[in-house]
Every structure is written in C-alpha cells, then in structure tokens.
Amino acid sequence: MKIFNSAYVGQASATSLPYPDNYFDAVITDPPYYDNVNYAELSDFFYVWLKRTIGDLYPDLFSTPMVPKTEEIVSNPIRHGSGKKAKEFFEEMITKAFKEVYRVLKPEGIACIVFAHKSTEAWETIINALLNSGLYITASWPVHTEMKARLTAKETASLASSIYMVCRKRTEKSTAYFNEIKPEIEKRIKEKLEQFWNEGIGGSDFFISAIGPAMEVFGKYESVEKLSGEKVSAKELLDYIRKVVSEYALSKILKSAQLGGIDKETRFYLLWRWTYNSAKVHFDDARKLAQAVGIEITEHWGNGFIKKEKEFILVSDAKGRGKDFLEKREFENMIDVLHASLLYWEQNNKKAISEVLSETGNLNNNDFWQVAQAISEVLPEGDKEKQMLQGFLYGKESYKKAEVKPQVYQQRLFEE
Numbered sequence: 001m002k003i004f005n006s007a008y009v010g011q012a013s014a015t016s017l018p019y020p021d022n023y024f025d026a027v028i029t030d031p032p033y034y035d036n037v038n039y040a041e042l043s044d045f046f047y048v049w050l051k052r053t054i055g056d057l058y059p060d061l062f063s064t065p066m067v068p069k070t071e072e073i074v075s076n077p078i079r080h081g082s083g084k085k086a087k088e089f090f091e092e093m094i095t096k097a098f099k100e101v102y103r104v105l106k107p108e109g110i111a112c113i114v115f116a117h118k119s120t121e122a123w124e125t126i127i128n129a130l131l132n133s134g135l136y137i138t139a140s141w142p143v144h145t146e147m148k149a150r151l152t153a154k155e156t157a158s159l160a161s162s163i164y165m166v167c168r169k170r171t172e173k174s175t176a177y178f179n180e181i182k183p184e185i186e187k188r189i190k191e192k193l194e195q196f197w198n199e200g201i202g203g204s205d206f207f208i209s210a211i212g213p214a215m216e217v218f219g220k221y222e223s224v225e226k227l228s229g230e231k232v233s234a235k236e237l238l239d240y241i242r243k244v245v246s247e248y249a250l251s252k253i254l255k256s257a258q259l260g261g262i263d264k265e266t267r268f269y270l271l272w273r274w275t276y277n278s279a280k281v282h283f284d285d286a287r288k289l290a291q292a293v294g295i296e297i298t299e300h301w302g303n304g305f306i307k308k309e310k311e312f313i314l315v316s317d318a319k320g321r322g323k324d325f326l327e328k329r330e331f332e333n334m335i336d337v338l339h340a341s342l343l344y345w346e347q348n349n350k351k352a353i354s355e356v357l358s359e360t361g362n363l364n365n366n367d368f369w370q371v372a373q374a375i376s377e378v379l380p381e382g383d384k385e386k387q388m389l390q391g392f393l394y395g396k397e398s399y400k401k402a403e404v405k406p407q408v409y410q411q412r413l414f415e416e
C-alpha cells in the first residue's frame with residue numbers, strides 16, 4: 001500500500017492546540033497519568049545535551065535553558081505546593097486538554113484516551129475531566145501493557161493493564177437521576193466483568209476495568225443528579241462501582257451469589273487477598289476497598305488482621321497474627337477462626353482445631369469451608385498460607401471425628 005501523505009510532527013501544549021474547530025476524524029492520546037512520572041525533570045537530563053548538539057538546528061525547541069515546566073500536566077506536590085493543590089492543578093489542566101480534544105474533533109469523530117493508574121484519586125480527576133470536557137466513553141478495554149518485573153510493580157499493587165477509552169462528543173444535553181440509571185450501570189458493569197473474569201483479569205485491574213463500562217452509561221448524560229437535586233460526584237460514582245465490583249468478585253471467588261452467612265471482615269479479607277494479596281496498599285485505597293464491603297478500616301487496624309505501617313495498610317496472614325493471638329482466643333470473625341485453625345494445624349493439634357471450630361459453630365458451617373477453599377484458590381502458588389490451607393482442608397473430615405461432644409466430655413469426667 002502506498003501512503004501519499006507524510007506525517008507531520010508538531011510541538012504544542014495539549015491545552016492549546018494550534019488547529020481549528022471540528023478538524024480531526026480521530027484524536028489518539030496517551031496523556032500523563034497523574035503523578036506516575038515526572039517527565040519534564042527526566043527530560044532535563046537529555047535536554048542539556050541535545051541543546052548543545054542539535055540546538056542550533058531547532059532553535060525554537062531549545063530556546064529555554066531547561067525543559068519548560070509550567071505547562072506540564074502532572075500532579076506534583078513539590079512543584080504545586082501541596083497534594084491538594086497538585087490534584088487541582090492536574091484536574092484543571094487535563095480538563096483543558098480534553099476540552100481541546102473536543103474542540104478539534106469533528107462532530108462524528110472519535111477520541112481514544114489511554115489511562116493507567118491504580119489509585120482512585122487519579123481516576124477521580126480523569127472522570128471529572130472527561131465529564132466536564134463534553135466527551136463520553138462509548139467503549140473501553142483493559143489492555144495488558146505493563147511488565148510484571150517493573151520496579152514499582154514489586155511490593156506495591158501496580159496495575160498490569162492500561163485502560164483504552166473510546167470517546168465521542170456528547171450531543172444530547174439530558175439529565176438523569178442516579179437511582180434510575182443505577183440498574184443500567186450495574187448491568188453494564190456485570191456484562192463486562194463476566195468477560196474480563198473469563199479472560200483472567202484480576203486484582204486491582206478488575207476494579208479499574210469496571211470504570212469504563214460504568215462511564216459508558218453515566219457519561220451519556222450531561223448531568224446525573226441525586227433526588228435532592230445535587231450532582232453525583234465522580235467519587236460517588238466510584239464508590240458505587242466499587243460496591244458492584246466487590247459483590248460480583250466475591251460471588252465469583254466464592255462460587256456462590258449467597259454472601260449472607262459471611263461476615264464483613266471475612267469478605268474484606270477475601271477481597272483483599274484476591275486484589276492485593278500481600279502488597280502494601282496506600283491507606284486511602286485500602287479504606288475504599290473496606291468501604292465497599294461496609295467496614296471502616298480505622299476501627300479495625302491494630303487488633304485484628306488489618307495492620308497499619310506508616311501510610312500503608314497490610315493484611316496479615318495466619319503466621320503474622322502475633323504471639324498472643326492463640327492464647328487470647330478472642331475470635332471475632334471467620335478469618336480469626338480460620339487463622340487459629342491454621343496455626344493449630346501447623347502444630348499438628350487436631351483436638352484444638354476441633355474445639356475452636358465447634359465452639360464457634362463452624363465445624364459444619366458450609367460457608368466457613370467455602371471461605372477456606374476460596375482463599376486457598378485465590379492465593380498464588382508457593383504462598384505459605386495457601387500451603388497451610390491446603391493441608392488444613394485435606395484434614396476436614398478428621399476434625400469432625402476428633403470433635404469432643406459436650407455430653408461425652410462430661411461422662412468422661414465422671415469416669416476419670
């Protein structure tokens with residue numbers, strides 16, 4: 001195939017494009033991802049050398065001593081004064097850039113916007129920017145773009161996928177009530193999640209992948225309101241998405257839509273292991289995951305399996321429960337009981353397992369066994385807790401046999 005048009009490469013800020021209105025059939029952009037990379041600072045390293053070698057060939061591009069930084073769309077608390085100001089700056093600038101995309105796009109044109117960030121704060125800014133620009137998402141795909149071995153992927157819960165969002169210009173100016181469109185949002189999220197689940201998308205990617213489908217419904221309207229007349233914020237939309245995704249993920253992990261018999265802390269534990277496993281997660285994201293299952297994380301850290309380490313949250317496995325966990329015998333949820341059982345299993349103490357399971361009413365509780373099975377399936381190969389769970393589950397029938405029934409126990413006391 002012969003291509004007659006050569007490409008034109010130009011330089012300008014995305015916030016003021018040197019093109020007329022309704023000009024392009026498509027705009028494809030990979031914008032900055034909030035605070036992921038400080039490109040301008042990085043570029044300084046190359047800029048000073050390039051300026052000396054090819055600066056005279058491109059004097060316009062090398063007119064400043066260092067890379068110009070004021071127009072850079074990035075959330076940088078050091079440059080912008082505080083975390084809050086940096087967030088506001090990013091949102092304002094990316095909105096300007098998306099408004100420019102809207103302006104230069106033909107009425108029937110399409111925009112493709114890529115975004116990848118695991119924090120919901122970053123997504124909040126992107127959602128607000130998109131809604132305010134007049135663009136709305138018509139389709140979205142998570143695309144595997146990142147290598148597992150990337151530096152930031154270690155320890156923390158980095159995303160493996162970028163989300164490709166296909167957008168069009170919103171032509172209708174209608175308003176909807178959130179309550180009325182919630183069922184449609186839920187339906188759309190679940191349709192897509194079914195597909196993503198079958199394709200093996202998991203962890204933090206799963207939550208992020210649901211944002212596009214939800215926005216396909218939400219973004220059709222110029223404004224979505226609550227019954228009070230107040231506008232629904234991006235934060236409220238994200239909270240709702242997280243709730244729908246959590247319920248869906250839990251029902252898939254547990255292979256049952258019935259979650260009624262499973263306490264909130266246990267739901268949280270399951271979801272956490274599936275999403276983040278043993279990663280350290282920023283407090284804010286941890287709090288949001290907890291909220292999706294109805295628990296307030298600040299009320300739980302310190303005395304259970306939720307631990308705080310500076311601004312990060314960790315969820316401990318059975319081995320990390322601390323020395324006096326078994327002695328105290330204060331078991332408040334299924335995970336406490338399961339962790340105690342796993343520790344007794346490691347001590348080869350079947351009698352103690354039977355006791356703790358029957359005292360807490362879990363020996364014949366299907367939900368409990370389903371939870372244990374689900375966690376063992378969710379954890380990766382080689383994980384210590386997975387090994388303990390497999391061993392523990394293998395002995396399931398023997399704990400029932402080792403159960404000391406109260407009457408039998410009394411009888412024996414008399415005999416002795």
Ligand SMILES: C[S@@+](CC[C@H](N)C(=O)[O-])C[C@H]1O[C@@H](n2cnc3c(N)ncnc32)[C@H](O)[C@@H]1O
Pocket residue numbers: 012013014015030031032033039040071072073074
């Ligand atoms: C996620 S990166 C794109 C990476 C690119 N797709 C690649 O593979 O090399 C975002 C880019 O947006 C640039 N950028 C930041 N602010 C900008 C602005 N106001 N106008 C144009 N580009 C900007 C950054 O310098 C960075 O190169």
